[in-house]
Amino acid sequence: MSLLSPVAALGRVVLGAFASLGRIALFGGQVVGHLFRPPFYPREIVQALMQVGWFSLPVVGLTALFTGGALALQIYSGGQRFSAEAVVPQIVAIGIVRELGPVLVGLMIGARVTSSIAAEIATMKVTEQIDALVTLSTHPIKYLAVPRVLAGTLTVPLLVGVGDIIGIMGGFLVSTEQLGFNRASYIQNTVDFLTAPDITSSLIKGAVFGFIATLIGCYHGMRSGRGAQGVGSATKNAVAVAAILILAANFILTSVLFGT
Amino acid sequence: MITLAGVHKTFGANRVLRGVDLTIPKGSSMVIIGGSGTGKSVLLKCILGLVAPDSGTISLDGEDVIRADRDAFLARFGMLFQGGALFDSLKVWENVAFRLLRGAQARPKAEAREIAIEKLRRVGLKPEVGDLFPAELSGGMQKRVGLARAIAAEPEIIFFDEPTTGLDPIMSGVINALIREIVVEMGVTAMTITHDMTSVRAIADHVAMLHAGVIQWTGPVAEMDAASDPYLQQFIHGRADGPIASVR
Numbered sequence: 001m002s003l004l005s006p007v008a009a010l011g012r013v014v015l016g017a018f019a020s021l022g023r024i025a026l027f028g029g030q031v032v033g034h035l036f037r038p039p040f041y042p043r044e045i046v047q048a049l050m051q052v053g054w055f056s057l058p059v060v061g062l063t064a065l066f067t068g069g070a071l072a073l074q075i076y077s078g079g080q081r082f083s084a085e086a087v088v089p090q091i092v093a094i095g096i097v098r099e100l101g102p103v104l105v106g107l108m109i110g111a112r113v114t115s116s117i118a119a120e121i122a123t124m125k126v127t128e129q130i131d132a133l134v135t136l137s138t139h140p141i142k143y144l145a146v147p148r149v150l151a152g153t154l155t156v157p158l159l160v161g162v163g164d165i166i167g168i169m170g171g172f173l174v175s176t177e178q179l180g181f182n183r184a185s186y187i188q189n190t191v192d193f194l195t196a197p198d199i200t201s202s203l204i205k206g207a208v209f210g211f212i213a214t215l216i217g218c219y220h221g222m223r224s225g226r227g228a229q230g231v232g233s234a235t236k237n238a239v240a241v242a243a244i245l246i247l248a249a250n251f252i253l254t255s256v257l258f259g260t
Numbered sequence: 261m262i263t264l265a266g267v268h269k270t271f272g273a274n275r276v277l278r279g280v281d282l283t284i285p286k287g288s289s290m291v292i293i294g295g296s297g298t299g300k301s302v303l304l305k306c307i308l309g310l311v312a313p314d315s316g317t318i319s320l321d322g323e324d325v326i327r328a329d330r331d332a333f334l335a336r337f338g339m340l341f342q343g344g345a346l347f348d349s350l351k352v353w354e355n356v357a358f359r360l361l362r363g364a365q366a367r368p369k370a371e372a373r374e375i376a377i378e379k380l381r382r383v384g385l386k387p388e389v390g391d392l393f394p395a396e397l398s399g400g401m402q403k404r405v406g407l408a409r410a411i412a413a414e415p416e417i418i419f420f421d422e423p424t425t426g427l428d429p430i431m432s433g434v435i436n437a438l439i440r441e442i443v444v445e446m447g448v449t450a451m452t453i454t455h456d457m458t459s460v461r462a463i464a465d466h467v468a469m470l471h472a473g474v475i476q477w478t479g480p481v482a483e484m485d486a487a488s489d490p491y492l493q494q495f496i497h498g499r500a501d502g503p504i505a506s507v508r
Contacts, residue, residue: 039363047349124347131310132345136359136409137334 020241027141027219031149034142041143048147052113052214053155057162059112060105064096064163067104068170071095076179088181089189092171097194097202098258101164103250106209109156110242114217117148118238121221122231130222145218149211156210157203164202201257208253209246216242261286262307262417262449267316269302276302277313278473284466286321289443289450291460291481293495294470295504300453301342303470304419307451308337320417331364338410338448342422344402346394352405353390356380359413379408383438400431404438411442418443420452424459436462457496460484469495471504 072092079085121144124130130140168190175181220238224230262284269277276299284290292300305311307318309325318325325333346355356376359365366372377387383404394402403423410418420439424432436459443450443463452463460467461481468478469492477489484496494502 041362127343128341128345129347131305132339132341132347134310135308135334135337135339137331137363137365138358 024216024219024241027145027222028215030141031145031215031218034139034146035150037142039142041147044143044147045150048151049155051116052109052148052151052210053159056109056112056155056159059108060159060163061166063104063108064101064167065170067100068092068096068167068172069174070170071100071167072171072174072179076175085179088171088175088179089186090193092175093168093190093194094198096167096171097164097198099250099254101167102160102202102205102209103246105156105160105163105206106213106246106250107243109152109159109210109213110216110239110246113152114213114238114242115235117214117217118221118224119231119235121218122224122234125222125224126226126231140222141218145215145222148218149214152210152214153207154210156213157206160202160206160209161199164199197257201253204257205250205253208249212245212249213242216245261321262451263317263319263322264303264307265317265319267303267306267318268314269299269306269311270314275473277306277316280316280470280473280475282468282475282478284449284451286449287447288465289440289452289463290466290468291464292451292453292468292470293455293457293460294453294476295455295495298470299473300470301421304421304451304453308339308419309333335359335365335413336416337419338413338415338417339419340403340406340410340421340423342425344394344399344406346402346405346409348394350393351390352392352394352397353377353380355394355405356390356408356412358409365413375412376408379412380405382411382442383408384434399426400428400434403427403431403435407435407438407442411446414446415448417449417451418446420450420454420463422454422456423452424454424456429458432456432458433462439463455495457498460496471495 072088075088075091076085079087124144133140133143172186172190175186176183217238220234220241224234264280264282267277267280268275280303292303294300302311306313307325309330320328320333320336347358350358353373353376354361356379357372360367360372360375361369373390377390380387380390385401385404385408389397389401389405394405397405423435423439427435439450439452440463450463452459454460464481466478467481467484469476469489471491477487477492479487484492487493490503494504
């Protein structure tokens with residue numbers, strides 16, 4: 001084995017990653033292009049809105065509730081070290097709205113929706129349903145990807161909004177029922193501290209994460225290999241790539257929106 | 261008329277099609293036979309534009325299929341897929357009426373449903389089947405639904421990909437008879453790929469044997485048994501010994 005072998009292997013991985021990003025970008029461009037050109041499939045769009053948005057509410061709500069509660073406990077416990085327990089409402093609000101709400105909702109959508117989309121479309125590919133769509137004069141990207149990506153981009157910000165509220169409520173419940181905070185002043189502190197840019201940044205992150213989660217699910221589903229193994233790999237890769245891209249996009253968005 | 265001239269297709273190191281020349285006359289039923297993995301499905305997908313050939317030309321009534329308007333071109337085709345390829349999320353009638361509910365051939369929902377139920381009846385299925393989902397049907401019923409979907413928009417050309425694979429002999433006979441009836445009744449051009457010799461004799465006007473990436477033999481089905489081609493004879497009689505290697 002030559003001394004350069006590890007470097008060559010690393011180079012192949014990096015080049016492969018850039019090639020994948022390029023293919024994903026091209027696929028994203030195709031999806032966006034089809035978004036504005038008829039025919040449109042309203043029934044499929046409504047189904048996707050329900051699937052991505054409505055049916056994700058329980059998992060998003062529970063995740064936000066427990067995270068908000070745990071965050072309040074952590075801030076209270078950490079704040080005690082320098083007599084700053086009183087800032088629990090403000091830190092819970094900003095932590096949930098700016099960061100934890102969108103990221104956790106994005107990751108939960110990545111786990112629940114990306115995997116489901118990738119598995120469904122990959123199964124359709126393996127069973128020739130995508131070929132059947134083509135023979136029935138229906139473009140697979142327009143029929144399968146556009147409704148799902150549109151639904152992700154539209155509903156995930158709403159889910160993030162709901163998640164933010166439930167997360168703050170989790171912190172409120174723990175703080176008032178367990179840590180002895182006054183209810184009225186907790187709410188007042190939260191409302192006073194949050195600003196409009198905090199909320200809009202949260203919703204912008206939600207839209208971007210929803211776009212990424214659904215796009216990656218469609219992309220990996222349509223590139224699935226043959227058989228059960230192909231479907232399994234497509235699903236696994238979709239979830240992993242969606243999670244990484246969501247976290248990377250979160251860093252970039254935070255830098256852009258709040259960087260000094 | 262569908263004409264293929266010098267069609268080549270390679271996947272990696274695997275040269276699947278090595279210069280296929282074939283003519284399918286208008287209104288006739290052509291059956292392509294050949295062993296597993298000889299490229300029959302690839303040939304069919306090349307004609308439909310699902311797979312792009314590396315070289316050669318494929319024309320429909322003299323027009324190159326690559327340059328043709330895709331929607332208008334595909335509107336002339338119906339296809340029965342090997343596994344049915346029914347959409348799991350749609351009811352049976354919505355599968356059959358898929359083309360009639362969307363795009364250029366779209367019509368009111370009630371009318372589309374009526375046509376779908378009529379086509380289901382044509383392939384021997386009761387109207388109640390229309391409200392079931394594909395997963396609730398047996399393999400034979402799924403093939404019939406696939407056949408109903410293939411004929412729903414009154415196509416000029418129908419492709420059948422392994423129509424009897426996975427079916428018992430009686431259901432295979434039913435499907436073969438249905439295909440023959442529909443092809444004659446609608447006067448369509450049909451192309452079937454299969455390695456089931458019972459299907460060949462029931463469906464074909466003409467037969468073409470694909471072997472080693474080229475058309476090894478082609479002619480009317482009536483001349484098939486008397487043909488002297490050793491490859492064809494080995495295949496149609498299912499002999500292990502002959503010019504076609506039994507281990508591939």
